[in-house]
Amino acid sequence: MIKFFRSGNPLTVLLLFLYMLFIKFYYLLHPSTYLADGSEGLLYKWLVNWLAGMVGPSPVFFTFLALMLLFIQSLLLARIVNNHRLFAKDTYLPAMSYLLLTSLLQSWNVFSPALIVNTVMLWIFSSITDLYMRNSARDVSFNIGFALGICGLFYFPSVLFVALLFLSLLIMRAFRLAEWIIGLMGIICPFYLLGTWLFLTNRWELISDLWNIRANLPVITDYKVWGALIGGMLFFVTGWLMLQRTFKKMLIQGRKIWATVVIYVVVAMLVPLFSGHFSPTYWILAVMPVSLFAGNVFWTITNNTVANAVHILVLAYVIIMQYFSN
Secondary structure (H helix, E strand, O other): OHHHHHOOOOOHHHHHHHHHHHHOHHHHHOOOOOOOOOOOOHHHHHHHHHHHHHHOOOHHHHHHHHHHHHHHHHHHHHHHHHHOOOOOOOOOHHHHHHHHHHHHOHHHHOOOHHHHHHHHHHHHHHHHHOHHHOOOOHHHHHHHHHHHHHHHHHOHHHHHHHHHHHHHHHHHOOOOHHHHHHHHHHHHHHHHHHHHHHHHOOOHHHHHHHOOEOOOOOOOOOHHHHHHHHHHHHHHHHHHHHHHHHHOOOOHHHHHHHHHHHHHHHHHHHHHHHEOOOOHHHHHHHHHHHHHHHHHHHHHOOOHHHHHHHHHHHHHHHHHHHHOOO
């Protein structure tokens, strides 16, 4: 199985879609509606209300929409990885890993603000990888900031990814204060525009819904959440250690990109701790960068038998948690 995803053959996309249907079929059998736990932003509320107005609160529709978003995200992730040559050859292993890891927890397959933010974060991550080659990054910094502001309108704590922007600028480029200030202006801009629209349309009472943030120190008692976290962190640590074998042989840009991915994982793990109401669902924000390290694990294990054994072990855990646990 692994050897097929190791290839960059475009026909692998069809196999990836079949793989998604297999590994996520349980969620189609037991569909869920959208997440609404009080942490969502104003744009997310308007979006789900608009969708629910068209199709009703249909669990099948929202689950199908969530799974299609996950599939599209996996393809875009693979495209970014291949375009920037993060692996020696084109591969769909990060895409496969993303679909596999998001299956570790059922709430990661529910339509949620974090799922929408992940889609925007793909574009942000792609833009960050281009910073090293730019003579001037002011326009990129503003665009990334503006995209983070859009993310904040769907899920306000995601504006904390500004730490990823600033640290990426430090890693990729020499320090230029103007680029940092322009990035902050980009973040503020969507809030300013939406706030102005609310004022002009006499909906100023909704302004408080633009931000919803609170520090949390959750006590996790669900063993399924612990299983998903431990599985993801094992792939992250193992993938990073395996990366050290070839890290020094990489081009400078490649090393810098992998360094930003590490920062991405750390920031994404912290962001859900500032939700209005804590939910493990928002840790899907960290699954995307972790998938790069999981893909590296399968890529580095050149023995297909061993790689398949690791894959089957994780796949068996996913199926047991889906069909045979309470």
